Each structure stands twice: as C-alpha cells, then as structure tokens.
Amino acid sequence: MSQKVLLASKEMNIILQRLACQLIENHDTFKDSVIIGIQPRGAFLANRIYKILREDYGITTIKMGQLDITFYRDDFRRSDKPLEANKTHIDFVVEDKRVIFVDDVLYTGRSIRAALTAVQSFGRPREIELLTLIDRRFSRHLPIQPDYNGRQVDAINEEKVKVNWKENEGEDAVYLISKL
Amino acid sequence: MSELSVKHLLGIKYLNKEDIDLIFETADHFKEVINRPIKKVPSLRDITIANLFFENSTRTRLSFELAEKRLSADVVNFSAASSSVKKGETLIDTVNNILSMKVDMVVMRHPNPGAGIFLSKHVNASIINAGDGAHEHPTQALLDSYSIREKLGEVQGKKVVIVGDILHSRVALSNILALKLQGAQVKVCGPYTLLPKYISSLGVEVEPNLRKALEWCDVANMLRVQNERMDISYFPSTREYVQLFGLNKELLDSLGKKIVIMHPGPINRGVEITSDVADSDQAIILDQVQNGVAIRMAVIYLLASKIK
Numbered sequence: 001m002s003q004k005v006l007l008a009s010k011e012m013n014i015i016l017q018r019l020a021c022q023l024i025e026n027h028d029t030f031k032d033s034v035i036i037g038i039q040p041r042g043a044f045l046a047n048r049i050y051k052i053l054r055e056d057y058g059i060t061t062i063k064m065g066q067l068d069i070t071f072y073r074d075d076f077r078r079s080d081k082p083l084e085a086n087k088t089h090i091d092f093v094v095e096d097k098r099v100i101f102v103d104d105v106l107y108t109g110r111s112i113r114a115a116l117t118a119v120q121s122f123g124r125p126r127e128i129e130l131l132t133l134i135d136r137r138f139s140r141h142l143p144i145q146p147d148y149n150g151r152q153v154d155a156i157n158e159e160k161v162k163v164n165w166k167e168n169e170g171e172d173a174v175y176l177i178s179k180l
Numbered sequence: 181m182s183e184l185s186v187k188h189l190l191g192i193k194y195l196n197k198e199d200i201d202l203i204f205e206t207a208d209h210f211k212e213v214i215n216r217p218i219k220k221v222p223s224l225r226d227i228t229i230a231n232l233f234f235e236n237s238t239r240t241r242l243s244f245e246l247a248e249k250r251l252s253a254d255v256v257n258f259s260a261a262s263s264s265v266k267k268g269e270t271l272i273d274t275v276n277n278i279l280s281m282k283v284d285m286v287v288m289r290h291p292n293p294g295a296g297i298f299l300s301k302h303v304n305a306s307i308i309n310a311g312d313g314a315h316e317h318p319t320q321a322l323l324d325s326y327s328i329r330e331k332l333g334e335v336q337g338k339k340v341v342i343v344g345d346i347l348h349s350r351v352a353l354s355n356i357l358a359l360k361l362q363g364a365q366v367k368v369c370g371p372y373t374l375l376p377k378y379i380s381s382l383g384v385e386v387e388p389n390l391r392k393a394l395e396w397c398d399v400a401n402m403l404r405v406q407n408e409r410m411d412i413s414y415f416p417s418t419r420e421y422v423q424l425f426g427l428n429k430e431l432l433d434s435l436g437k438k439i440v441i442m443h444p445g446p447i448n449r450g451v452e453i454t455s456d457v458a459d460s461d462q463a464i465i466l467d468q469v470q471n472g473v474a475i476r477m478a479v480i481y482l483l484a485s486k487i488k
C-alpha cells in the first residue's frame with residue numbers, strides 16, 4: 001500500500017478560500033441560501049466553508065445543516081454489515097431555499113443521488129448546487145457534476161482518495177491511497 | 181458498524197447489551213426521521229413484511245405498521261379472526277402459505293408462549309415477536325427502556341418498580357430482562373396471587389407495599405390487570421385492588437420526589453392509575469407510544485439488513 005499527497009495544507013486552504021469566493025459570486029448576501037454538508041465527511045468541509053464565509057467575509061445570514069443519507073442509499077443489504085447512520089441536523093425550512101450540497105469527494109455520484117432524495121423530506125428547494133473538494137472524474141455512475149470544484153483527480157477504482165481535516169485527523173491534507 | 185447478534189427478535193432473552201445499545205442508537209436516528217415534515221425513508225423498498233395478529237391489538241399493530249410504512253416496506257396484514265385459522269389450518273401451514281408469496285419478514289402476535297420461537301425453527305423468514313401469550317413482548321420492553329433513557333439520561337443504575345399483574349404480563353418479563361441487562365435495579369409490586377412463584381430467580385425483589393415501592397423507585401411502570409387471561413379470581417374485588425395497588429395523584433404527590441410514570445397501555449383509568457396521574461406531567465405514556473415507532477423502525481431496519 002502506498003500513498004501520495006494530492007493536496008497539502010497550504011494548497012487546500014487556497015482552494016477553500018477560492019470555493020468560498022465562488023459561492024459569494026453566485027449567492028451575494030446568502031439571504032435565501034443554505035449550506036448542507038453531506039454526512040459524515042462532507043460536514044467537515046461544510047463547516048470550513050461556513051467559517052470562512054462568516055469570519056473572513058462577514059456573511060452572517062447564512063445557515064448550515066448536516067444531512068445523513070444512510071436511509072436513502074441504494075446499496076442497503078448489498079454490503080455485509082448494516083449501513084451506519086449519522087446525525088441529520090437541519091433546523092431550518094428548506095422550502096424555496098437555494099441549497100448548496102457540500103461533500104468532500106465526488107466519486108460515483110450515488111451519495112449525491114441519495115442526498116437529492118433525502119433533502120426532499122425537508123421541503124422543496126428552489127435549486128440545489130453541489131460543491132466538492134475533490135472530483136474523481138471518469139468514475140461517475142450517474143449524470144451528476146459539481147458546480148464548484150476544488151481539484152479534479154484521475155484515480156483508478158482500486159485507489160482511494162482520503163481527505164484529512166485538522167479538527168478530526170490533526171492535519172489538512174488530501175491523499176491518494178493505492179492498494180497495489 | 182456492529183450488527184445484531186440475532187436473526188430474529190424473539191425475546192429480550194436472546195439479546196445482549198450491545199444489541200440493545202445498537203437498537204437505541206439506530207432508533208435515535210429514526211426518531212429524528214419521524215419528526216420531519218416528510219416522515220418516510222426509502223430504505224426497505226424491496227422488503228415485504230407480514231403482520232400476523234392471532235390476538236387483538238391496537239397500539240402494537242398500528243405501531244408496527246407505521247414503522248414498516250415509514251421504512252417504505254410493503255405490508256400485508258392478517259388477523260386471525262377473519263382467516264383460515266378458524267377453518268383448522270396449522271400455524272406453520274398458515275405462515276408457509278404467506279411466505280410462498282415472497283414475504284421476507286413476519287411480525288407475529290400469538291396467544292401461545294413460544295409461538296415465535298417455534299415458528300423461527302420451521303420457516304425461512306425473519307420473525308419479530310410482537311407478544312406471545314404471557315411470555316415476552318420484546319419491542320415493548322425496548323421502547324420502555326428507550327423512554328427511560330430519553331427521560332433520565334441512562335438506564336444503568338436506575339430503580340424501576342413494575343406494579344400490577346406480573347403473572348400474566350409479557351411486558352413485565354421482557355422489561356425485567358431488558359432492565360437487568362442494562363444494569364437497572366428492579367422491584368415488582370402487586371398482589372401475591374399475581375406474582376410468579378419463581379420471580380426472585382430473575383434477580384428482582386418483591387415489595388408488597390405500593391407506597392414503599394414508589395418511595396424507593398425512580399420509575400414506576402404501572403401494568404394493567406389482564407382480566408382476559410384470568411380463569412379464576414386472583415383478588416377479591418377491583419375496589420380492593422385499587423385501594424392497595426392503584427396509583428392516585430394524592431399518593432404520587434406525597435412521595436416528596438418526582439418519579440416517572442409509565443404504562444404500556446391500554447390504560448384502565450381509575451384502576452391501576454387514575455386519570456389525573458395518567459395525564460400528569462410525570463407520565464411519559466404518550467412518549468412511550470411515539471418512541472415505539474422509532475424502536476420498531478430500528479429493529480426492522482437492523483433485522484432487514486441481515487436478509488440476503
């Protein structure tokens with residue numbers, strides 16, 4: 001097993017700043033916009049973006065939630081163990097809001113497919129956009145693409161992209177892990 | 181993630197502490213789901229569940245049916261009163277006929293103790309026991325413990341007294357097993373005629389005086405007197421039962437502390453508890469009912485994930 005650094009802390013922070021600025025370009029005051037982190041790993045990225053928007057750009061109107069998609073996944077009973085659920089925390093109405101889904105790695109697109117179904121339980125959003133840190137292009141199973149993207153990566157199926165966060169793993173970094 | 185150690189839910193007796201923790205954690209998520217504007221998740225789209233009720237039930241049956249529907253399972257209902265059981269069909273035949281229509285899971289209530297265990301040995305489906313005679317009612321015990329955990333933070337170390345007809349109660353047996361497994365202290369209180377002879381072998385104490393029992397406990401689970409299971413008189417009169425074992429507001433207020441009042445339903449108002457107790461803020465009877473749906477969703481979800 002070998003691993004390669006795709007993004008180090010400094011590059012990652014530049015990208016996070018850029019993603020936040022791209023959001024501002026499109027959402028202006030964020031009056032009707034909400035950020036929803038896809039559990040479990042998307043929540044870290046959502047938190048980071050939220051923090052940058054609030055602290056660096058003074059946008060305090062923005063709301064953030066976490067959405068768990070476990071019960072909406074299409075691989076229930078296909079894996080050996082039960083799928084582990086995480087907390088869903090959305091304390092605002094999604095009805096008629098501009099929703100920004102945030103996830104760390106976009107791979108097959110199935111998680112986002114599940115998230116699109118899951119969010120319907122909280123109302124009918126005006127629109128939904130997708131922000132990802134890493135886009136593993138060429139490995140999509142569904143016609144889903146990000147609107148805001150940190151870095152495109154060409155990785156084969158046997159490889160794994162792992163995003164580490166300072167608040168969880170003690171460092172900001174993205175690794176390409178190869179099992180070969 | 182860990183998974184349940186069992187393929188069926190036949191009784192608390194077959195579960196371990198980790199199973200109960202897993203069910204509670206999963207139920208936490210489902211409790212959030214059933215409080216959403218849209219209370220349904222698509223997890224069990226490809227699962228068909230048969231609810232077989234060979235004995236009357238309102239709450240449990242509705243609760244199971246709602247749990248199944250909120251998980252998007254297909255549901256078929258069956259009650260013995262309007263079925264071929266009356267024409268002399270055996271239990272295995274009835275169930276195998278239903279299973280041959282491609283049913284994955286069976287929720288069964290039956291008047292005979294051990295009916296679910298018997299069935300699990302002879303048919304190829306996951307069985308959930310929704311009450312078998314005076315034996316076990318595992319989902320009720322799980323939702324009772326879950327409600328205590330929700331109200332008091334944890335079950336371990338809590339003092340619980342179960343009051344009333346212990347002898348005929350499947351709720352009592354399942355509750356005692358579940359509470360002991362989680363490290364709670366349990367006493368039972370009721371007329372000696374309604375206490376099983378070997379109750380102490382379950383590790384519970386008998387407290388014949390209701391006031392003393394209530395002064396000792398954190399939680400009182402008030403059971404109904406199951407007249408339908410009594411072929412003889414177990415106490416002289418209902419009036420006497422109420423005087424000795426009925427809980428009224430006056431007694432509750434005189435305890436000097438706020439205990440939690442539970443009741444598995446259906447309530448006989450004025451017998452085991454008075455109306456003002458049942459409707460007081462110390463009673464969590466309706467929370468129990470709401471938690472019942474979340475617990476049953478969790479149990480069904482976890483068992484369904486083992487169906488291959």
